[in-house]
Amino acid sequence: MVALVTPMLEDESVDFDSLAKLIEFHIDAGTDAIVAVGTTGESATLNMREHCEVVRFVVEKVNKRIPVIAGTGANSTSEAIELTQCAKEAGADACLLVSPYYNKPTQEGLFLHHQKIAETVDIPQILYNVPGRTAVDMLPETVIRLSKIKNIVGVKEATGDLSRVAKIKAGVSDDFDLYTGDDATAVEFILAGGHGGISVTANVTPSLCHAIYKAALEGDENEARRLDASLTALHKDLFVESNPIPVKWALAEMGLIGLAIRLPLTVLSTNAQPVVKSAMQKAGIA
Numbered sequence: 001m002v003a004l005v006t007p008m009l010e011d012e013s014v015d016f017d018s019l020a021k022l023i024e025f026h027i028d029a030g031t032d033a034i035v036a037v038g039t040t041g042e043s044a045t046l047n048m049r050e051h052c053e054v055v056r057f058v059v060e061k062v063n064k065r066i067p068v069i070a071g072t073g074a075n076s077t078s079e080a081i082e083l084t085q086c087a088k089e090a091g092a093d094a095c096l097l098v099s100p101y102y103n104k105p106t107q108e109g110l111f112l113h114h115q116k117i118a119e120t121v122d123i124p125q126i127l128y129n130v131p132g133r134t135a136v137d138m139l140p141e142t143v144i145r146l147s148k149i150k151n152i153v154g155v156k157e158a159t160g161d162l163s164r165v166a167k168i169k170a171g172v173s174d175d176f177d178l179y180t181g182d183d184a185t186a187v188e189f190i191l192a193g194g195h196g197g198i199s200v201t202a203n204v205t206p207s208l209c210h211a212i213y214k215a216a217l218e219g220d221e222n223e224a225r226r227l228d229a230s231l232t233a234l235h236k237d238l239f240v241e242s243n244p245i246p247v248k249w250a251l252a253e254m255g256l257i258g259l260a261i262r263l264p265l266t267v268l269s270t271n272a273q274p275v276v277k278s279a280m281q282k283a284g285i286a
Contacts, residue, residue, distance in 0.1 A: 002026055002034040002202040003040035003242050006054060007257040016057060018257045029206035034058060035096055035198050036072035040244045045262045059091045061132045073098030073128060077113050084121040094124040096120040101134035107142045118149045125151055129180060131159040140164055144171035156181045156198050165192040183235040187224045190216035193267045199239055201231055204250050205283055233279035250276055
């Protein structure tokens with residue numbers, strides 16, 4: 001699943017023409033699902049109206065060809081509920097809810113936050129744990145508690161800690177999905193029992209990422225690792241500056257979108273551009 005960027009014009013408004021082209025690019029390349037307006041989609045800087053508008057646009061353009069998962073997390077429970085309701089009304093297949101960032105809730109606060117959203121909006125919901133950005137770590141015990149709520153159907157675990165796969169799997173039902181949010185360890189995550197991933201790298205190499213995940217899910221360790229080896233530098237260097245700065249620059253280099261990004265994010269620095277360019281070349285895409 002791709003954590004899709006939100007293309008923008010020079011005036012920082014959403015570039016819907018480029019967004020439509022990206023959707024077709026991913027469907028043609030075999031991407032299994034699109035995550036709209038997650039972290040990589042600049043959810044933190046889109047206002048409520050824009051956020052809902054982008055989700056509706058993606059749902060409409062995809063037209064049920066593949067699932068659409070809407071990023072609807074927020075550090076305010078009421079705002080997360082509003083965004084999740086909007087996604088449901090737009091026809092999204094599921095929602096991805098990042099842990100409330102900045103205000104650092106307790107584990108009980110995390111549980112009650114997600115419980116409230118799930119009870120209020122009847123749509124499948126995926127938890128999203130990325131403590132490097134939120135400053136709060138949703139522990140496996142909390143994920144397991146939340147998995148008992150009927151419409152909380154999975155977790156995107158982006159710590160890179162592979163030991164969490166076994167810890168979570170031991171306490172959840174077989175139909176609760178574990179997705180990685182860490183491209184660098186995605187193959188090992190899936191081989192350890194994960195069910196897939198929500199990928200930044202897939203923005204620029206969707207066909208290859210699809211092949212890697214397929215091999216890993218089929219248990220073909222050698223093939224998955226062989227294919228993934230060409231992306232080692234890209235997995236790392238797409239985070240040389242804060243995501244989505246490098247990946248948007250890479251897509252611009254590929255001619256798929258413009259360079260624009262919304263403040264306080266800035267275009268990839270001159271010093272970092274050769275680093276990302278080299279990683280792209282190693283992956284065979286530049």
